[in-house]
Amino acid sequence: MKSTTSLGGVLARLFFAGAGLAAWPALTASPAMAQAQRAAALTGKVSSLEEGAMEGVVVSAKRKGSTIMVSVASNAQGQFSFPADRLEPGVYDVTMRAAGYVLAPTTAAIAAGGPAQLDLKPTRATKDQYALQLSNAEWILSAPGTPQQKLSLLRCFDCHGLQRPIFSNKNAQEMAVTVQRMTVHTANASPNYPFFQYDAVEKLNRPPSKGEEDVGAYIASINLNGRDTWPYPLKTLPRPKGKANQVIITTYDLPDLAAPHDTLRDKEGNVWFSDFQHQFISKLDPKTGKVTRYPVPVSKPGFPTGGLMITQDKDGNIWEGMMGQAQIAKLNPKTGEVSILLAPEWDKGDTRFTMIDALHSDVDGKLWTKTNGGPDPQHSNKLYQVELATGKFTEVLPPAGKRDIAAYGLVTDLENNVYGLDNNAAQKQIWRTNAKTGETKYIDLPDGGGRRGHIDSQNRLWFSQFYANRYGMYDPKTDKVTLWELPTSYAGAYDVQYDDVKYVWGADMSTDLVQRMDLDSGEWTSYLLPISINTRHIDVQKASAPGGLSSMWTEGQQNGKIVHIEPLAP
Amino acid sequence: MAGTISRRGAIQNLGAAAACGLAGSTRAQEYKPQAQVKLSKAVARYQDAPKGNESCGSCPYFVLPKGCVTVEGDISPTAWCPMYTSFAALDRGAHSAGR
Ligand code: SF4
Numbered sequence: 001m002k003s004t005t006s007l008g009g010v011l012a013r014l015f016f017a018g019a020g021l022a023a024w025p026a027l028t029a030s031p032a033m034a035q036a037q038r039a040a041a042l043t044g045k046v047s048s049l050e051e052g053a054m055e056g057v058v059v060s061a062k063r064k065g066s067t068i069m070v071s072v073a074s075n076a077q078g079q080f081s082f083p084a085d086r087l088e089p090g091v092y093d094v095t096m097r098a099a100g101y102v103l104a105p106t107t108a109a110i111a112a113g114g115p116a117q118l119d120l121k122p123t124r125a126t127k128d129q130y131a132l133q134l135s136n137a138e139w140i141l142s143a144p145g146t147p148q149q150k151l152s153l154l155r156c157f158d159c160h161g162l163q164r165p166i167f168s169n170k171n172a173q174e175m176a177v178t179v180q181r182m183t184v185h186t187a188n189a190s191p192n193y194p195f196f197q198y199d200a201v202e203k204l205n206r207p208p209s210k211g212e213e214d215v216g217a218y219i220a221s222i223n224l225n226g227r228d229t230w231p232y233p234l235k236t237l238p239r240p241k242g243k244a245n246q247v248i249i250t251t252y253d254l255p256d257l258a259a260p261h262d263t264l265r266d267k268e269g270n271v272w273f274s275d276f277q278h279q280f281i282s283k284l285d286p287k288t289g290k291v292t293r294y295p296v297p298v299s300k301p302g303f304p305t306g307g308l309m310i311t312q313d314k315d316g317n318i319w320e321g322m323m324g325q326a327q328i329a330k331l332n333p334k335t336g337e338v339s340i341l342l343a344p345e346w347d348k349g350d351t352r353f354t355m356i357d358a359l360h361s362d363v364d365g366k367l368w369t370k371t372n373g374g375p376d377p378q379h380s381n382k383l384y385q386v387e388l389a390t391g392k393f394t395e396v397l398p399p400a401g402k403r404d405i406a407a408y409g410l411v412t413d414l415e416n417n418v419y420g421l422d423n424n425a426a427q428k429q430i431w432r433t434n435a436k437t438g439e440t441k442y443i444d445l446p447d448g449g450g451r452r453g454h455i456d457s458q459n460r461l462w463f464s465q466f467y468a469n470r471y472g473m474y475d476p477k478t479d480k481v482t483l484w485e486l487p488t489s490y491a492g493a494y495d496v497q498y499d500d501v502k503y504v505w506g507a508d509m510s511t512d513l514v515q516r517m518d519l520d521s522g523e524w525t526s527y528l529l530p531i532s533i534n535t536r537h538i539d540v541q542k543a544s545a546p547g548g549l550s551s552m553w554t555e556g557q558q559n560g561k562i563v564h565i566e567p568l569a570p
Numbered sequence: 571m572a573g574t575i576s577r578r579g580a581i582q583n584l585g586a587a588a589a590c591g592l593a594g595s596t597r598a599q600e601y602k603p604q605a606q607v608k609l610s611k612a613v614a615r616y617q618d619a620p621k622g623n624e625s626c627g628s629c630p631y632f633v634l635p636k637g638c639v640t641v642e643g644d645i646s647p648t649a650w651c652p653m654y655t656s657f658a659a660l661d662r663g664a665h666s667a668g669r
Contacts, residue, residue, distance in 0.1 A: 168655075177615065178652060178653075191655075191657065193606075194639065194640050200613075204613040205612075
C-alpha cells in the first residue's frame with residue numbers, strides 16, 4: 001500500500017485546517033472541570049511543544065488485561081482527571097486522541113488512597129500516522145469534489161472506512177469495477193465477512209454502469225492512483241472545547257469479531273446488542289464487561305448470518321431481526337430460550353428482515369416488521385404486522401396506486417402505529433401506517449428521507465436524515481416537521497433520540513462525534529470518542545433523578561465496541 | 571501500517587472467523603458458520619498472472635494452499651483479481667493508528 005504523503009505539505013497545513021471547515025459548534029468554556037469535584041484516581045496535564053497546554057485531548061486508561069477502557073478529556077488548561085470510582089487500583093495503559101499528535105507507550109500505576117499524577121507530552125504525528133488519524137468525515141471534507149460526489153462516499157462506510165478506497169491505487173476503470181462489486185455484497189457484508197448476494201455472479205455479468213463509472217472516476221481522482229500522496233491538503237476538525245470535554249466515555253471490547261449494530265439498555269442495566277454478522281442475540285454486563293451470546297439457529301444454509309434491529313417488549317423479551325436468514329428471533333432472558341419466526345416467503349430468493357419493532361406490542365399484541373427482496377421484484381418491500389400469540393403474519397399493503405411502502409428504519413409510536421423511514425437522498429416523504437386500519441399517511445419533507453429514529457413520551461417521532469445531514473422531529477398533534485442541521489458536514493447521521501427532558505442525542509457514522517443538542521437553546525455539544533468506531537443505533541439512558549443528566553449508549557459497528565457517553569455538565 | 575493486523579494474522583483470523591464467537595456464549599457449539607456465495611473467476615476478473623507486486627499470495631483473502639474466501643475454484647498464489655487488498659481483512663475500516 002502506498003501511504004506516504006508530502007511531509008512538509010501535510011504538517012504545514014495540519015494546524016490551520018480547522019478554519020476552512022464546516023461550522024463547528026460554538027461552545028462555552030467552562031470555568032472548572034466537573035471531574036475535579038469528584039475524588040480522582042489519575043490526574044495530569046496534556047501539553048506539547050507546539051501548543052503548550054492542550055484542550056480537547058481525549059485521554060484513555062485501560063487496565064492491562066481488561067476489556068473496559070475509560071476516557072476523559074482535557075480542559076482549557078490541559079488538565080484531565082479520572083474519577084476514583086471508575087479506575088480500580090492497578091496498572092493501566094494510557095492512550096490519547098488528538099489529531100496530528102501521537103503519544104509514546106505510556107502506563108500509569110494507580111494505587112488506593114490517592115490520585116496518581118501523570119503528565120502527557122504528545123509529539124507531532126508523522127505524515128503516515130496523521131493520514132491514518134483522519135475520520136471518514138475528515139476525508140470527505142478534505143477531498144475535492146461536488147456535493148453529489150462527496151455524498152457518494154457515504155455509502156462506503158456502511159461496510160468499511162474510507163481508508164480503503166482513499167489509500168488504494170486503483171485507476172478509474174478499476175475503481176468502477178470495485179464500485180460495481182460493492183453493489184452485490186449483502187447489506188451486512190464487511191471486509192472480514194465479504195458476504196455476496198445469492199445472485200451476485202448473475203448481477204456482475206455486465207460491464208459497470210455509467211453511475212458506477214462516475215463514482216469510480218471520482219474515487220480515482222482522490223486516491224493514490226499514480227501518485228505517492230493525496231493531491232489535496234488533509235484537514236481535521238478542531239478539537240472539542242468547553243463542556244464537550246466534560247464527559248466520561250466508557251468503551252467495552254466485545255469478543256470474537258462481534259459486530260454490534262443495535263444496542264438497547266434494559267431496566268436491569270444490561271446492554272443488549274444485535275450482531276450484524278453472527279447468529280446471536282448478545283448481552284453485555286457493563287459492570288463486569290462480560291458478554292453472553294445466545295445462539296440463533298440457522299434456517300437458510302448458504303445465506304448470510306447476522307441481525308440488525310433489536311427491541312424489547314414490555315414483558316422483557318428481546319427480539320432481533322435476523323436479516324439473510326429471514327428470521328425474527330425472540331429470546332426470553334429469564335429462561336435463555338430462543339425461538340424463531342420465519343418470514344412468509346423466507347425460502348424464496350433473498351427474502352430478508354432488517355427492522356422489527358416490538359416495543360409497543362403490548363398495545364395490541366402485534367409487532368411490526370418488514371421484509372426486502374423476495375420473489376417479486378415489483379413488490380420487494382413488504383410491511384407486516386405479526387400476532388405474537390399465534391406468529392401469524394398479515395401484510396399491510398400500500399394505498400391503491402402508491403408505490404411499495406419502502407423503508408429502512410421502522411419506528412412504532414405509543415399506539416403501536418408504525419413510521420417508515422426511507423433512506424434515500426431524493427425521498428421527500430416519510431410515512432405512518434395506522435395499526436388498526438392499515439391506512440398509510442405520507443408526511444412531506446424537503447428532501448433526504450430518513451434513516452433511524454425513536455418515539456418520545458409525547459408520541460413525537462425523532463429521526464435522522466443520513467444524506468441531508470439533519471435530525472428531524474415530527475409532531476403528529478400539529479402535523480409539523482422540524483429539522484436541525486448537524487454541526488458537521490457529511491456526518492452520516494444515523495440515529496437520534498430525545499431524553500424526554502431537555503436533550504436530543506444523536507450518533508453519526510463518519511465523524512467519531514456523539515451529538516447532544518439542548519432543545520431549549522439549540523446549543524450543540526459534540527463529544528469526541530476516544531477511537532474511530534462508526535456508530536449506528538443509539539439508546540438514551542434517561543436521567544436517574546430529577547435534575548440529573550441523560551447519557552447515551554451506542555456501538556462501534558466496525559470494530560466490536562459498545563460505548564457509553566456520560567456528560568458531566570448540562 | 572500501524573494499528574492493523576498482519577497478513578498472516580488476518581489469514582488465521584479469517585479461518586478463526588468461521589468459528590467465531592464461541593467464548594462466553596451458551597450452547598455456542600450449536601453455531602455453525604455459513605458456506606458463503608463466492609464469485610466465479612470470470613466475474614471476479616481473476617487472472618493467472620500477478621499485477622505488479624500484487625498477487626493472491628499476499629492478499630488477506632487467500633486461503634492456503636490454493637483457495638480464496640471470495641473466489642471459487644483453485645487459486646494460485648501468483649494470480650490476482652481486483653479484490654486484492656493490502657488491508658488486513660480484520661481492519662474493518664475503523665482507523666486505529668496513532669490513537
Ligand atoms: S487477489 Fe482475488 S482471487 Fe486472489 S486471493 Fe485476493 S481476493 Fe482471492
